[in-house]
Amino acid sequence: MSATTISLSTEELEALMRRVVREELASLFASGPRSVLDLWRHQGPDDPAGDMEALEAGLNELREYGDQPDAWMSWEDFEAELDRAEAAGELPR
Numbered sequence: 001m002s003a004t005t006i007s008l009s010t011e012e013l014e015a016l017m018r019r020v021v022r023e024e025l026a027s028l029f030a031s032g033p034r035s036v037l038d039l040w041r042h043q044g045p046d047d048p049a050g051d052m053e054a055l056e057a058g059l060n061e062l063r064e065y066g067d068q069p070d071a072w073m074s075w076e077d078f079e080a081e082l083d084r085a086e087a088a089g090e091l092p093r
Contacts, residue, residue, distance in 0.1 A: 008016065065071040073081070085091050 082091075
């Protein structure tokens with residue numbers, strides 16, 4: 001594999017980055033709203049065994065805690081817990 005070096009000024013790099021971002025956003029907005037399933041293509045190669053493993057793990061969680069509402073946390077409580085853990089320096093970096 002050969003390598004190519006391209007020199008750009010700061011202004012040229014900034015213009016290129018702005019163009020790429022603008023084009024990417026334009027293509028996203030032009031395609032209209034999508035379903036979550038349409039957005040899964042960025043998740044990597046097909047891995048049926050891994051998908052089944054993840055699904056089974058999720059179903060096991062649901063079986064274990066699904067009928068125990070007190071075992072679940074609201075989104076607001078979850079965010080508050082994250083904020084507390086971050087302030088206490090308990091989150092990995």
